[in-house]
Amino acid sequence: MRNTWTLTVSRMRLALRNRAFLFFSLVMPIAFFFLFIGVFGRGSRLAVPYMLAPVLALTVMGSFWGLSIQLVMFREQGILRRFRLAPVGPGAMLASSIVSNYILTLPTIVLEFLLARWIFHLDRWGNLWGVWALVTLGTVTFAALGLIVASVTNTMQETQVINNAIWFVFLFLSGATLPLPVLPAFIQRFAVFLPATYLVTGLRRVIVRGATLWQVGPELLALAGGSAVAFFISMQLFRWEPEEKVTGRAKAWAAATIVPFLLLGIWESAHGQLRTDEQAIYDLLEQRATPGNNTR
Amino acid sequence: MSAAIVQVENLTKKYGAVEALRGVSFEVHAGEVFGLLGPNGAGKTTTIETLEGLRTPDSGRVSVCGLDPQRSGTSYKQQIGAVLQSTALPEKLRVSEALKLFASFYSRRRDTTDLLRRFGLEEKRNASYMHLSGGQKQRLALALALVNEPKVVFLDEPTAGLDPQVRREMYDIIEELRRENKTILLTTHYIEEAERLCDRVAIIDQGRVIALGTPRELKQRSAGTTRIEVRLARPENGGALRKLEGVADCRELDGSYVLHSTRVPQTIVALVKHLEAQRNDLASLEISAPSLEDIFLELTGRRLRD
Numbered sequence: 001m002r003n004t005w006t007l008t009v010s011r012m013r014l015a016l017r018n019r020a021f022l023f024f025s026l027v028m029p030i031a032f033f034f035l036f037i038g039v040f041g042r043g044s045r046l047a048v049p050y051m052l053a054p055v056l057a058l059t060v061m062g063s064f065w066g067l068s069i070q071l072v073m074f075r076e077q078g079i080l081r082r083f084r085l086a087p088v089g090p091g092a093m094l095a096s097s098i099v100s101n102y103i104l105t106l107p108t109i110v111l112e113f114l115l116a117r118w119i120f121h122l123d124r125w126g127n128l129w130g131v132w133a134l135v136t137l138g139t140v141t142f143a144a145l146g147l148i149v150a151s152v153t154n155t156m157q158e159t160q161v162i163n164n165a166i167w168f169v170f171l172f173l174s175g176a177t178l179p180l181p182v183l184p185a186f187i188q189r190f191a192v193f194l195p196a197t198y199l200v201t202g203l204r205r206v207i208v209r210g211a212t213l214w215q216v217g218p219e220l221l222a223l224a225g226g227s228a229v230a231f232f233i234s235m236q237l238f239r240w241e242p243e244e245k246v247t248g249r250a251k252a253w254a255a256a257t258i259v260p261f262l263l264l265g266i267w268e269s270a271h272g273q274l275r276t277d278e279q280a281i282y283d284l285l286e287q288r289a290t291p292g293n294n295t296r
Numbered sequence: 297m298s299a300a301i302v303q304v305e306n307l308t309k310k311y312g313a314v315e316a317l318r319g320v321s322f323e324v325h326a327g328e329v330f331g332l333l334g335p336n337g338a339g340k341t342t343t344i345e346t347l348e349g350l351r352t353p354d355s356g357r358v359s360v361c362g363l364d365p366q367r368s369g370t371s372y373k374q375q376i377g378a379v380l381q382s383t384a385l386p387e388k389l390r391v392s393e394a395l396k397l398f399a400s401f402y403s404r405r406r407d408t409t410d411l412l413r414r415f416g417l418e419e420k421r422n423a424s425y426m427h428l429s430g431g432q433k434q435r436l437a438l439a440l441a442l443v444n445e446p447k448v449v450f451l452d453e454p455t456a457g458l459d460p461q462v463r464r465e466m467y468d469i470i471e472e473l474r475r476e477n478k479t480i481l482l483t484t485h486y487i488e489e490a491e492r493l494c495d496r497v498a499i500i501d502q503g504r505v506i507a508l509g510t511p512r513e514l515k516q517r518s519a520g521t522t523r524i525e526v527r528l529a530r531p532e533n534g535g536a537l538r539k540l541e542g543v544a545d546c547r548e549l550d551g552s553y554v555l556h557s558t559r560v561p562q563t564i565v566a567l568v569k570h571l572e573a574q575r576n577d578l579a580s581l582e583i584s585a586p587s588l589e590d591i592f593l594e595l596t597g598r599r600l601r602d
Contacts, residue, residue, distance in 0.1 A: 002400070003400070003401055006397060006400040006401075007397070010389070010393065010397050013393070014386050014388050014389060017388040018388065074386070077384045078380070078382060078383075078384040079384045079385060079386060081350070081380060081384070082380065082383055082384060082385060082440075084350060085348060085349075085350070085373065085376075085378050085380070086373060086398055086401045086402075087369075087370035087371075087373040087374055087401050087402065088370075088401055089370070240350075241350075
C-alpha cells in the first residue's frame with residue numbers, strides 16, 4: 001500500500017511536468033466543453049446540464065488513452081524493468097497509475113462544473129454524490145480498460161490502432177457525442193453493452209434530474225463491476241518486459257473483460273429503463289427548446 | 297574462504313533453438329568481486345538476469361543469500377541491488393526524486409543525501425533524468441542499486457559504452473565497494489576490468505564456463521611463457537613460426553601472429569633469421585606477459601570481442 005502511494009505521488013509529479021498530459025487532461029476537455037455547451041447547449045436552460053454530462057464523460061474516458069500509452073512507453077523503454085528489480089508488484093504499478101490519473105482528473109471535473117455555472121448559467125448542481133460516484137468508478141473502469149489494451153499490444157503503434165478502434169465505438173455509439181435517442185434503433189440496442197453508455201446516461205440522470213444513487217444503481221453497478229473485472233484482468237495480463245509474448249491465455253483474459261457488460265446489456269435489453277429514461281430526458285429537452293415553450 | 301553467498305548449479309536456458317546457457321555452474325563467496333568474462337552472446341546477461349529474478353532458467357538451481365530468486369519474490373528483492381545493462385527511468389524524474397522513490401520501496405535504506413554526495417550527483421540533484429550525461433546516468437543507476445544496503449550487488453556490463461575517464465571513475469567506485477566488503481557479481485567483456493576489479497573470474501563462452509579462478513591463477517595456465525605478437529610485411533604460413541626456437545604455441549589472429557615463447561631472446565633471434573631467409577620484414581613486434589585475453593584465445597581460438 002505504501003509503495004502504491006509513493007508511486008502515485010511520483011506519477012502525479014511526472015504528469016504535471018508533461019505538456020501532453022496537461023493538453024489531453026485539461027485543454028482538450030475544456031475545448032470539448034465550449035464546443036458542446038457553447039454550440040449545442042443553446043436553446044434552453046436544460047440544454048446546459050444535458051450537454052454537461054457527455055462533457056464530463058469524455059473527460060473521464062480520456063483515462064483510457066493516457067494510461068495505455070504511458071504503460072506501453074514505460075515497457076518499451078525498459079523503465080518497467082528497473083522497477084521490476086525493486087520489491088514492487090504489478091498491483092502497485094497499475095493502481096498508482098489509476099489513482100494518480102483519478103486525482104488529476106477531479107480538478108478538471110470541478111472546473112467544468114464551475115465554468116458551466118459561471119459562463120453558461122448552469123441552473124442546477126444535480127446530485128453531486130452521484131456525479132462523484134460515477135466519475136470515480138468511470139475513471140477506474142476506463143483507465144483499467146486502457147491498461148488491458150496496453151498489455152495485449154506490443155508496440156505503441158499497435159496500441160494506438162486498437163485504442164482508436166475502441167475509442168470510436170465509445171465516442172459515437174454510446175451517446176457520448178450524439179444523444180442516444182437520435183441514433184438508429186440498432187445502435188441504441190448495441191449501446192447498452194458499452195461501459196461508456198452507462199457513464200453518460202448515469203451522469204445525465206444525476207445532473208439533469210438529480211437522480212439518487214439508488215436510481216442510478218444499474219449504471220453504478222455496471223461501472224463498479226466493470227472496474228473490478230478490468231483491474232483484476234489488467235493485473236493478470238501485466239507484462240514487465242517488451243519481449244514477453246502475449247499468450248493465448250492472456251488474449252482470452254482480455255476478451256473476458258466484456259463479460260460483465262455483456263451480462264448487463266442482456267439484462268438491460270430485457271428489463272432496463274436506460275433507453276426509456278434517455279428518451280424521456282431528450283423529449284423534455286426538445287419541448288423546452290420549442291419556441292414559446294422555453295420556460296422551466 | 298568464506299561461505300558461498302551465490303550458488304549457481306547447472307543452469308540451462310534456451311531461446312527458441314538457441315542454447316544461451318548449457319550448464320553454467322559457479323559460486324560467489326561473501327565479500328568477493330566475481331566477474332563473468334566473455335564475448336557478446338556468451339550467456340553473461342542471461343546468467344546475471346536469472347540471478348536477479350528477471351529470467352526463469354529451463355533447468356538448474358540458483359540460490360542467492362539462501363533464497364531462490366524465482367520463488368522468493370519481494371523478500372529476495374530486499375536483499376539485492378542491481379545495475380541493468382541499460383537502465384531507463386522516466387525522463388522527467390529528477391535525480392533526488394528517483395533515489396527517494398526507490399528508497400521508499402525497501403525496509404532497509406540508506407540516506408539518499410549521502411548517496412548523492414558519494415556518487416558526485418549533488419549538483420545534479422534537481423536535474424531531470426533526460427538531462428544527465430551517460431556517466432551521470434550510470435552513477436545514478438549504481439546509486440539506486442545501493443539504496444537498500446544490498447547484501448549482493450549485480451552489475452551487468454557496468455562500464456559498457458562509457459568513455460575511458462568515466463570508466464575509470466566507475467572502477468574507483470567498484471573498488472571502494474570492494475573495500476566495504478560488498479559481494480559483487482559483474483559481467484564484462486573488458487579484460488582490463490576483469491583483471492583490475494575481480495577477485496575471481498569465470499570465463500564464459502557459448503553458454504559454458506570454460507575457465508574459473510583468480511586472474512593470476514588463470515594467467516598461470518600460460519605459466520612460463522611470454523606473449524610475442526608479430527605483424528609481418530607479407531603474410532606467411534604460421535606453421536613455420538611455430539617451429540622457431542622456444543615457441544610453445546602460435547596462433548594467427550587478425551593478420552598478426554601471437555607466439556607464446558618460453559625463451560624470448562632465442563625466439564626473437566630465430567624469428568629475425570627466419571624472416572631474413574624468407575626475405576620478409578617485420579611490420580610490428582610486441583612483447584608482453586600473457587593476459588586473460590590470451591587465455592580466452594587459447595581456450596576458444598577467438599578474441600573476446602570477435
